[in-house]
């Protein structure tokens with residue numbers, strides 16, 4: 001296996017990745033090498049969105065990106081969604097609306113929804129459904145998740161008005 | 162690692178309130194440890210070699226090439242299993258690692274431990290197995306008469322239920338044959354775990370499961386170790402829905418850890434997960450309903466065949482449920498139901514949410530609609546005329562002594578006003594983002610269905626749960642091995658403790674086999690009742706001890722003491738004491754809670770086999786594009802019999818989630834199996850509903866009629882939503898298309914009436 005040394009900038013912090021096989025996905029490196037298991041591994045083929053992270057502000061499936069190609073990028077994971085010890089509005093809304101059951105889909109959904117609300121803080125129902133349609137949730141049937149998005153959107157509008 | 166110490170929020174809600182989840186914060190911040198997140202210094206990665214053939218004899222296995230690879234620490238086969246080679250939930254019939262024969266595609270043959278998942282993959286590829294491929298038995302109808310594919314024979318269980326006068330004939334008779342495809346639980350968190358060798362020669366396993374103690378007992382036998390040396394601790398579970406009732410990687414991980422003397426982690430890929438757990442049983446069902454001209458049900462005849470796949474798993478209990486609940490929640494004086502579950506070389510099937518009642522609900526509800534049409538009667542009126550109520554007899558002869566608000570469930574559901582707003586956005590039409598629909602051609606359909614199921618384990622099973630309550634300095638710690646799989650037990654455990662003890666803070670200790678007795682399985686909608694009941698009883702015992710102690714210390718009458726809101730108050734003694742001050746010396750109670758006994762059914766399927774029942778109804782509205790056969794479920798409404806509502810927010814989540822799994826089975830979810838091979842073992846090809854596929858779920862009513870004998874009167878709520886939802890959606894599709902649609906899931910080719918190659 002060809003191995004490599006490189007540096008990844010995750011949630012504002014530089015991480016050295018040493019002796020890594022270059023075939024490793026960003027998801028795997030985050031979870032297994034950097035001790036950031038917040039992004040989840042439900043399918044590892046780009047179908048479920050559990051691994052959603054941001055690279056330079058775009059939401060991507062961490063399982064589809066080779067870690068070594070994300071050098072020189074700003075990577076944000078669920079662990080970086082809110083400052084340490086605090087909750088982001090979307091995280092609070094998920095708890096309040098009962099949108100968490102097993103919670104496996106939750107980190108990916110939060111990253112996706114955070115990005116959606118950043119670009120549109122008044123999305124209608126269909127817009128939200130389309131935006132999260134790449135994030136599978138097997139437990140909730142999405143009802144409470146949509147409720148949480150409404151709550152968070154309202155909070156965000158109030159915060160910016 | 163697996164630090165699931167949870168403290169309660171300050172608001173401290175009790176029974177009946179929408180308490181937030183104690184694991185909510187770690188789950189939204191990414192700090193919650195799921196079983197695939199476990200990590201240990203110096204750990205190895207494990208992997209499994211699986212049979213590519215549904216049926217073959219193994220001539221030889223050569224592991225030398227794999228062992229020679231740099232970084233490989235162990236390659237094990239059946240000869241390395243020190244104890245029993247077989248395990249199983251009800252009967253030990255499934256090999257830990259296949260020895261001389263493989264019976265389904267994906268059966269485990271060898272296991273590997275190495276330094277990197279990529280090394281594992283290469284090692285697995287280097288194992289040479291010489292298979293002599295044999296013709297698989299894949300037709301369940303042919304299985305009973307076919308050459309046995311297993312020493313235990315091909316018939317796993319047959320149940321003949323005969324009830325009432327067998328000569329009754331109805332003036333009106335309707336017949337139908339229905340088929341249900343194989344559904345997958347498709348939980349998101351893959352099978353995973355971490356095993357650690359322990360110093361006493363035993364092993365510790367951190368794993369996601371539904372029933373720690375059953376897993377531990379099965380694995381200990383295979384390892385040839387006493388159960389005390391095999392310690393299992395629950396790690397974060399990413400959904401279960403029945404698929405984690407059976408062992409998957411448990412024994413494999415323990416074997417690798419014991420063999421290498423190092424921690425070993427294993428995580429299934431999604432494809433492997435489809436092969437690595439049991440599915441919902443595919444069913445073929447023939448029905449004949451008899452009624453008089455007034456619409457009174459007189460008799461039901463049915464023949465049910467379920468495909469159990471290669472190993473028994475919980476098939477015996479599934480067919481028992483399917484048979485008992487075959488005709489739905491109706492009062493029927495006469496019945497002849499013949500149910501079989503057979504062994505084939507298809508993927509093994511076992512527990513899934515709804516457990517046998519899902520398949521038959523599709524059958525009995527289609528029949529009720531057919532009967533209504535034959536009678537020229539409104540389908541809702543026909544149902545209401547025949548519904549069960551408390552005091553009525555089931556087809557098993559058992560009298561329902563608990564609550565049975567079937568009529569209330571149906572009425573509240575169908576009378577609930579629709580909130581449907583007509584949308585002309587192409588995205589909300591069938592075909593959605595593809596924008597393929599011609600709005601002029603879209604047809605709408607609407608229908609309802611009702612279903613029911615037993616709660617708790619049945620047929621004489623010794624069903625219990627254990628809990629320990631420890632109270633010190635005003636803080637209660639609850640220890641219970643109940644598996645939290647997402648359903649919200651952790652919330653409820655706190656609510657119950659607060660309710661009984663009036664404490665503010667409740668700590669939940671990790672669920673583990675080493676610290677407490679069995680809680681039984683997180684299945685059969687039983688944990689609210691069973692583990693909730695165990696915690697209630699443990700807290701009540703501590704409360705009693707506490708009051709006795711205070712009464713003795715202060716020389717007051719026990720009856721004079723009241724415990725409320727963190728205070729012990731004596732009116733006669735004229736004092737009050739904070740709970741914290743009264744419990745500087747700890748108190749503890751360790752409880753085993755059993756429900757009322759049940760009994761096996763006799764040779765006619767008659768007997769008091771069940772404790773309690775829950776009922777649910779759904780109304781579905783669908784839009785269909787008849788040109789392309791595409792479907793959009795536009796509205797779902799449901800009512801459910803819950804006994805008593807313990808946490809409204811959590812209950813809504815269960816109803817919405819269960820309903821979405823029902824929608825999936827109705828229109829998109831099927832494990833496609835051809836000649837024993839799974840053709841769609843991925844989330845690309847096995848489709849589960851997305852946010853665009855799910856309509857809003859309207860909850861018309863929670864019917865609250867407290868169930869006698871149940872803690873706080875609450876019935877389990879997890880399964881009923883997935884029972885009537887599928888039947889309602891399919892009925893609405895029939896209404897829209899005027900087609901029979903006897904097969905579920907309904908495929909586009911069924912609607913446009915093309916020959917399908919998918920069956």
Ligand code: FES
Nearest residue numbers: 044046048049063
């Ligand atoms: S794990 Fe990356 S999309 Fe599913």
Ligand code: FES
Nearest residue numbers: 102105137138139
């Ligand atoms: S909460 Fe379990 S998958 Fe979404």
